[in-house]
Amino acid sequence: MGKSLTYSSITKKIIMSLAGLFLISFLLVHLGINLLILFDNTYESFNTAAHFMATNPLIQTFQWVLFIGFIIHIIYGIIVQLQNWSARPVRYMKKGYSELSFFSKFMIHTGVVVFIFLIIHFANFFIVAKFGHVDEVTYKSGTYENLGAVVVETFKIGWYVAFYVVALLLLGFHLEHGIQSAFQSLGINHWRYTPVIKRIGTLLSILITLGFIAIPLVIYFS
């Protein structure tokens, strides 16, 4: 740990970008499974998928890799931000004017909200699913914990839906800058591919945000 704090600025950014890009794979898998809940009134497909994720040994191992990815991304994010603040001890009177990359200025802010969301989200679903009591439901394919019902129940709570939507919107802003920025940090800046990467990054952040937000909204208003 001691040495990792003294890594050079570029090494820290490279580690952060690799961890960040890796976390997107988690978001996509998570979104894919979540969306199942909307297309099945009995939640059979969702509960089956959730059961698979909770029991498959490969996924369970990968869960720890994912957890480490989160920790690395967050810790380096905080270290980098603290260094950045200390690099300008006397602030400007007139706020800096810069026309480019609006969301990049708020990565720590959007990141902090997403982190708080993550903790609440963890307490609401992950801990309940892992350690709490969840009613069981029996389908033709077998008996599973009815996590789908837990999700729907939670998404009937107004303030939680509101918080969820806001947090996911901010995650979208975080991704909009983060995805393309990660490639630049890794040294990938190409006259042909960079515009494509930027477009894919924007598209992905919109898809991820809308996909996640659609679920509580549909449940709450139906």
Add this chain to the structure above:
Amino acid sequence: MDLTLKIWRQASSKVKGQFVNYQVQNISAEASFLEMLDILNESLVAKGEEPVAFDHDCREGICGACSLYINGRPHGPDRGITTCQMHMRNFKHGETIIIEPWRAKPFPVIKDLMVDRSSFDEIIQAGGFVSVRTGGIPDANSIPIPRRNAELAMDAAACIGCGACVAACKNASAMLFVSAKVSQFALLPQGRIEAQERVQRMVAKMDELGFGNCTNTYACEAECPKEISVSNIARMNREFLSAKLISHKEF
């Protein structure tokens, strides 16, 4: 035009500074920004007051001495231009102009609007050169260089080391400056020989001096008077990563 100037005054690095308001009258739209400050200083001297200290040298936009953070922008409102080349036609009669020094921990204020930018020199001393031992001048065209590389190296070498990138960056990061200096050598065969050592030494020095990290906001590129591209930062990241992975020595 008549203007109100809100200028940072600080007698030395040891004392606290504050903003002082000044009025200037009958400024021509054709005057450069520094000429406007000269007029202010002449009036201050005539009144027996201490003139405002600011850096300037060539006044042709090539030396990198002038600085000034004007109304929230390094080198003021025009694009791709230094303060000395920026003219008063960019301002309106009756306007208040806020003039601040570059703000960054590695750029301490010496006096008023002058900052000590020797940290940039230290970064150059760490590796921003090609070691030349002996020998005569090589024949022209004895080392073939692709035209594109020559162009990119020249674009990077256009950096005048004024520090506007650091001043503009919300993190006071020097990545655009350092990457321009790394790139101008990394793109040419003469610079490749020491490329791995150079990038590691220069980045280590940059970090040691207390510049911030790059968050790819690209305010540096937007404010750079020489319009140095942030693609140089990506090139430096690549150079650094490969040097760390391949190089036999760590610096």
